[in-house]
Amino acid sequence: MDCYEIQVQGRLDPRWSGWFDELTVAAGPDGTTVLRGPVADQAALHGLLARLRDLGLPLLSVVQVEAPR
């Protein structure tokens, strides 16, 4: 499975993790939030992005990263 890091503008509480397929939800720099974790496939990724869009959170970046060992 690929790992992704998605950054949005605004601060989301870690409690939202369940809503986003158990990705970790952590504060990022400058009032942003970073969601990080494994994503099953492209369809799952677009599903996550749609959910972020539907909350009105401006999307800043989507990056594929190394899975943690």
Place this chain on the structure above:
Amino acid sequence: MPVTLVETKLFVPPARADLVARPRLDGLVSAGRTRLTLVSAPAGFGKTTLLTAWLAADAGRRTAWVSLDETDRDPEAFWTYLLTALDRAAPGTGAAGLALLGAGQPVETVLAAALNELSVLPDDVDLVLDDYHLAEGPETQPGMAFLLERLPPQVRLVLSTRADPALPLARLRARGELTEVRAADLRFTGEETTAYLSTATGMELDAGDVSALASRTEGWIASLQLAALSLRGRQDPSEFIAGFAGDDRYVVDYLVEEVLDRQPPELRDFLLATAILERLTGPLCDAVTQTSGSSRVLESLERRNLFVVPLDDQRRWYRYHHLFADVLRAHLLAERPEQVAGLHRRASDWYAAAGDPALGVRHALAGGHVERAAELAELAIPELARERREAVFRSWADELPDEVLRNRPVLGIGLVGALMSSNEFDDVERRLVDIERQLALPEPELIVMDAAELPRVPAAIEMYRSALALNSGDPAGAIVRAGRALELATEDDLLVPAAAPALSGLASWALGDLAAAHRSYSTAVAGLERAGRIADVLGCSLTLADLELALGRLGDAQRTLERALELSDRHRQGAATPLRGTADMLVALSRSAWHRDDLASSAELLRRADELGEPASLPQNPYRWRVAMARLRAAAGDLATALELLDEAERVYVGDYSPPVHPIPATRARVLVAAGDVAAATAWARQHHLAADDEPSYLREYEHVTLARVLLAQETAEAGAAALGLLERLLAAAEAGGRDGSVIEILALLAVAREDVEPLVRALSLAEPDGWIRVFLGAGPRLTPLLQELVRERPDWGHPRRVLEAATGAAASTPAPQSASTRLVDPLSERELDVLRLLAGDLDGPDIARHLVVSLNTVRTHTKHIYTKLDVNNRRSAVSRAHQLGLLTR
């Protein structure tokens, strides 16, 4: 496959009374009467609110509204809703398109029919699609692009969406055909924020506080609404606002928590528990929350503006505002994940008991209760299948995991039925093999909801295999399998004894064995009647009558059709409209009357069919009616109108499962020959690659016989010889196939080709018992001397005289259609007749206007008057009524 409509999706939401006036935005939209109006912004920006406010302000335009959801990604659902909404807003515009859609026609054909109506629509219509992002996808987008490109000026398309659609926006912008409202436009300005907060909170807020709120929420109405809710009744608003402004948490999160925290615990529980529901109603919420009084709770939520949106005007169904619902669901997942499965289970049970198995299954699956979902599915399928609502359970074939299907053969075969009825054959054989594997297991290992269904499975497997064979071009295999299916059918099976013979009949027909096809279809019709599928009886009876005509049994065809018509009448059960297919019966009876040269009855039957209109018609009826009317006009000598009618027939042509053995171009060629235009008829033969030395085949028999007529009309020795050879081979083939109807016609032509009375005698003997007359007239004027000779030689024989009378007195025996002025209370003016003539063609509104050198508005006004005077509400019906009344004859 009809789609069952969820009425609430077509409900036009009323404008909310308590809105802040935003003249800045009103100006944007009323100025823009453009082809496309796009409101594109994320959730919670007030898109739907804005649209409903515009519509309320703009009375006099009809509104077609669809609130889309994810199920509308499926093109059949999407177009059904769109055309239904259009038809409700502008009655008559959607019916033709919906019929074509139901007949499985490609989307462009469907839309062309709708656009044909819309382009001359007297009124203006707004077509609003709310939440378009939910339906947009590769399956719906191409049709939308097509529709948008050809939209007439009367129709404005309005899309509200969270993501820009994949439509040519740049091009529309450049042409000034796009009005856009985006997030930046929808954000509340400082002034608007002040006005909103003061109305919503009922408080006078400090300017600094308002400014802090405006800045923190960035004019996003969803968060302003939540902020207003949180502020109401607070003693110290400034403290709250300072706390809010100083916090950097996601605004909705912060505010929803604020709102939730201020609710009594029972209400909070209610909100979280019901968050799993797409749509809410009192009893459903009671079941899910295991309380009572939910109806009152919902009404109170609406009164307090707590994010419920009514979905009808009886205050029975609601939904949560999307953003609010998302946050609630997230809270539910975070706080009470262990409750989610149970909530879905109770929702599933409620829907199952309420007679909505689709949502019952969906909730069961959402809650992870796959076994329960399978149970519900299996219980629901028999009735859904009986009501031909296969669209409802088609998706279960994808959604139910394989593991739950491994020991449920009855469910398995039900899902196969859904796939077959949507013509998706790829995965079927694999599933059938697996079901056979299951049937070999010891019975205790199987899960079957209704034990009576299990013995029916083996026959069903063979029946579906027969359909697969037929579909893959193996009619012989299909016949074998259908026979097996009948052998395996149980006493109480109602489906297989009807469907298997029908498949067999179709296969025999494709092989040209009409006698076998006839036997099979007769069995099928009896089986369908026993199964109570009366609408199917009508369709099959039409096929049976077609076969009987081909076999030369005009009398049998008459009886078949009359029986079916009587059956249809009996089963109407007092419904306002007769069953769909009744009009088709009348048209088929009209054809029989025409064959017997009873032109008065033929015309009367067509008139009755026209009066019954679209609701009583199968999708094929528009073209069949026009072909029948063309024959009547041709019999009256009005060949020009006959040709026009055939052109129209081709434009509205829809096929069905039966082999297309009477192609319209061949019928047109026959009229051309009668009109003396041999050159055009010869061109037809060339275009369709027909030659006198072709090998006769049943499927092209009609065309080959037509070719023989054309060759004889050419009146050269060479053509005559070619015709003779062709006719002799056609005769041998028709006799071998028992196709007496064709034999009569071919013999008449042979008599002309050989200038010999003997074949004519044979033909008349065959024709006499059932009264075939007009079939002889296609042999042309050269038959007349032969008939006269025969009448002289055999004065006691009645049939040749009858045919001779028909041949020579043709014009006299047709009742001329009464002139328009005697039939219409309010006759059409000359100008209106001009427009009507053009409505019969395929020009769109603007082209008609150009042709008449008037404005489109003038055309629309004329059209409106035409519709009123003819008592119709759409173009297609206006044209058939016009033909019916003889208004278009020359």
